[in-house]
Structures are given as C-alpha cells and as structure tokens.
Amino acid sequence: MTIRLYDTGARQIRDFTPLSPGRVSIYLCGATVQAPPHIGHIRSGLNFDIMRRWLEYRGYEVTFIRNVTDIDDKIITKAAESGEPWWAIGYRNECAFNAAYDALGCLRPTYEPRATGHIPEMIEMMRGLIDRGHAYAADGNVYFDVRSFKGYLALSNQQLDNLLQPSGEGETGKRDPRDFAMWKAVKPGEPSWETPWGPGRPGWHLECSAMAHKYLGSAFDIHGGGVDLVFPHHENEIAQAKAYGDDFAGYWAHNAWVTMSGEKMSKSLGNSVLVSEMVKRWRPIVLRYYLGTPHYRSTIEYAEEALQEAEAAFGRIEGFVQRAVELAGGPVEPAAEVPRGFAQAMDDDLGVPQALAIVHTTVRNGNTALADGDKEAVAARLAELRGMLGVLGLDPLDSRWAGAGAGGAAESAADLHGVVDSLVHLVLEQRQAARSRKDYATADAIRDRLQEAGLGIEDTPSGPRWSLGSR
Numbered sequence: 001m002t003i004r005l006y007d008t009g010a011r012q013i014r015d016f017t018p019l020s021p022g023r024v025s026i027y028l029c030g031a032t033v034q035a036p037p038h039i040g041h042i043r044s045g046l047n048f049d050i051m052r053r054w055l056e057y058r059g060y061e062v063t064f065i066r067n068v069t070d071i072d073d074k075i076i077t078k079a080a081e082s083g084e085p086w087w088a089i090g091y092r093n094e095c096a097f098n099a100a101y102d103a104l105g106c107l108r109p110t111y112e113p114r115a116t117g118h119i120p121e122m123i124e125m126m127r128g129l130i131d132r133g134h135a136y137a138a139d140g141n142v143y144f145d146v147r148s149f150k151g152y153l154a155l156s157n158q159q160l161d162n163l164l165q166p167s168g169e170g171e172t173g174k175r176d177p178r179d180f181a182m183w184k185a186v187k188p189g190e191p192s193w194e195t196p197w198g199p200g201r202p203g204w205h206l207e208c209s210a211m212a213h214k215y216l217g218s219a220f221d222i223h224g225g226g227v228d229l230v231f232p233h234h235e236n237e238i239a240q241a242k243a244y245g246d247d248f249a250g251y252w253a254h255n256a257w258v259t260m261s262g263e264k265m266s267k268s269l270g271n272s273v274l275v276s277e278m279v280k281r282w283r284p285i286v287l288r289y290y291l292g293t294p295h296y297r298s299t300i301e302y303a304e305e306a307l308q309e310a311e312a313a314f315g316r317i318e319g320f321v322q323r324a325v326e327l328a329g330g331p332v333e334p335a336a337e338v339p340r341g342f343a344q345a346m347d348d349d350l351g352v353p354q355a356l357a358i359v360h361t362t363v364r365n366g367n368t369a370l371a372d373g374d375k376e377a378v379a380a381r382l383a384e385l386r387g388m389l390g391v392l393g394l395d396p397l398d399s400r401w402a403g404a405g406a407g408g409a410a411e412s413a414a415d416l417h418g419v420v421d422s423l424v425h426l427v428l429e430q431r432q433a434a435r436s437r438k439d440y441a442t443a444d445a446i447r448d449r450l451q452e453a454g455l456g457i458e459d460t461p462s463g464p465r466w467s468l469g470s471r
C-alpha cells in the first residue's frame, strides 16, 4: 500500500514517504482567535482530522501540531474598541474553536502552541536570519529580505519580478516593498515584548516557522492549511525556515474553501455562518458529514439543500446501524480492516467521496441482509461499516456522539436512550390500538405529535421504528 497525496508545491499527486518509517509529523495553521469559528474554519480542522485518522489507520504514529494565533492586528483593534484585554478576547475565541472542534468530533492535536508563548524561539530565529544576511532591523521592525532567498515563491509558482506587494501600515524602513515583516515595532497602547531590536510583537508568519521548528524539528512531513494561505503566509513561512537552515515541510496540503455566493466564507467579509449557530439547527454528526465528506480539494458552496441531503444520506446509514444493532442484540465491534475499495480510495489523495460510495453500498447490502433476516451477514456489514465510519469520524455508535461530545456524557445518554425507547413504544402501542379499532384520525394524530417532538417514525415489516430527527 502507498498513500498518495496532492502536494501543492509539486502541483501533482505524489507517493507519500514519511521522513521516519512508521511516523508522520503534521503542522496545521490553526485559528487566528479574533472571533468564534465559522464552518469554513472547521472544515479545515476536519479535513486534516480525517487525514490524521487515515494515517493512523495505516499504522503511522502521528504527531499533529495546530497553532493558535493569539496576537494579531484584528485582535488588537478589537481590544482597543471594546476595552477588553487582547488576551481575554483571544482566549474566549480559542475556547469557542475548541468547543467547535470537539462538537464535530475532531481529535485533539498532540499539542496546540500559542504564538505569544514562543517569543524567545522567534527572537532566536530572527537572530539567525539577521546573522545569515536574510533579515534586517529597521525602525524597530524586523524584515525578511525576499531577494536574499532563491526559492522564494516556488510554492505558489510566482515570479518575484511580477510580485506587487505593498508595505503595510507603519512598515517603514524597508529595503524593498516586497520584504515582509517578521516583527512589528510597538505602537502606543499596543501589547509588546522586548527584543534586541526594540519592543514589539510578532508578525503572523514568524510564529509558524518558529513553532514548527520547536515541536517538529528542522524537517517534518506535512504542512497544511486552507488554500488562501499558500501566498503570502506559507511562502513566507518557507522563506524564514529554509533561510534559517531548516528543510521544513516535505509535502504541502491545502483544503479548499467553504464559499457563500462563490466568495470565501470569511469573518472579515461578514458572510460567515458560525458553528455555534449551525449546531442548534443540525446535529453535529450531520454537520461533520456535510463538511467532511466532499473531497478536501473541492469547494463547498454553502447550501441549505446540501445540508438536508447530508442529513438524509447520513440518516440512511444510521437507520441501518440502528436496525442492525437491534437484530444482532447489541453493538458489533468495528472490523479491524476496512473494505479494500474504501482503502484504495483513501490512499488515493484521501478520496473520501469514493470511499463514501463503498459505505453506502455496504448499507444497501446490509439492508438486503436485514430484509432476508440473515443475521450473520447483517453483523458482518455492520462491522465493516463501523470500521469505515470510524476512519471518517462518523460512527454513530462511537461514545463521542452518544452525549454532547464529552465522553462522560456517553453512559447517561445511553441510559436516556433506553428510557425514551420505552416511552416511545408505549405511545406506539396506543397508536397501534387506535389503528386496530380503525380510529385512523387518532393514530395519525399520535404520529404527528411524535414528529413534532422531533421523532421520526418508520413502519417496517417487523414493527415501527423511531429515530431522532434534526434539531
């Protein structure tokens, strides 16, 4: 088996060979915590969560670093406008991001470093770059000299001569307007840290080069982020790290956007749909299905109908799982190996849509086995299905989905399920009694009331079944 991944720098799909056998190191650009997450942010976290789960399934030990940018222009502006400290704004939004990652079933990273906790590492990198002639201080800022680094813009395949990159506000003393700020001199009233070049704060790019170096070493396997980060953020990360002497990332993986009317969903454009709002309307597992199952390099244009389709498609999977568990008399353990077609699809640049087709075929075969009353085949399909859904983080029997995502809630949720089940069956018996006496008005009214309460009722040859609808 060989995993193949699209590498942005190579502009093609390449065989994936990790630096150390059996281990994979990933650095993912995480949140700038100026506002709570929209579904675009979480798509990025989710796509890389699926990548990580697949690598783990393939037997790799994965180190997964996702940073938190807790200082930047927008956080500072918000703090000045609201009077709230910059660190309180950052932390509140960091918590909101973590709640959203948890709700959607993303595994916690191995470590989640914050920019402001790594000023000494950034100073060290700037010192090294100045010593090697790749950076210079001017007016309390520290700039990277883009002409000093031969490989600049290779990732985005641009020519430096064609690059028009105007200086940002307050960026004085540049030798070339295209040079970028690694460190920004303090402005009145802004937070700052001491450096040999004067007090100031980090530019965004420097933190990632410095933290990847600290936690993953001078070379690591995969660097990820949204496609909007290719330029300038990732080009600048590469310039800093490589000019410093690091080999840096072996592969560059970028997730496509969630868009609205064709435009990137973005806090600054004001076209964002917050995760906290979405989970009031859609079950988190349905949201995960919606955001996590299109190919990570395909754009998702936000659409209500697509969410409804995701809900219906996931409902078919869940319906089979529920009936299969009932027939088997309890949950069946996930299969240790996923079906070959699923594995081939996932190996091929994480082909989740093709892998999902195998999931749905398994559900159809499982439903046929149910209709035939073939208990053994039902259990086998359920085990396969759980194996595949586990890789996608979509196994409805996983304890994380039983409660609100917190493991501790799982048992009480299972207890509650039993109580609800007894109550629903009591009501369904009343409905059956009404039907037997041909009182169809009462029977229909009972069904309507259950639906209003959020319960879907399906009449099957072996009796009525209930399931929870979307909230």
Ligand SMILES: Nc1ncnc2c1ncn2[C@@H]1O[C@H](COP(=O)(O)OP(=O)(O)OP(=O)(O)O)[C@@H](O)[C@H]1O
Pocket: 029, 030, 031, 032, 033, 039, 040, 041, 042, 043, 044, 224, 225, 226, 227, 228, 229, 255, 256, 257, 258, 259, 264, 265, 266, 267, 268, 269
């Ligand atoms: N609409 C989107 N679709 C997919 N990924 C996104 C989207 N918006 C942001 N991301 C990704 O989420 C991660 C965290 O992004 P970050 O907090 O820097 O937000 P951002 O790009 O500044 O967002 P915004 O434009 O909303 O301010 C990055 O990898 C980024 O590329």
Ligand SMILES: [Zn+2]
Pocket: 028, 029, 030, 208, 233, 237
């Ligand atoms: Zn980054």
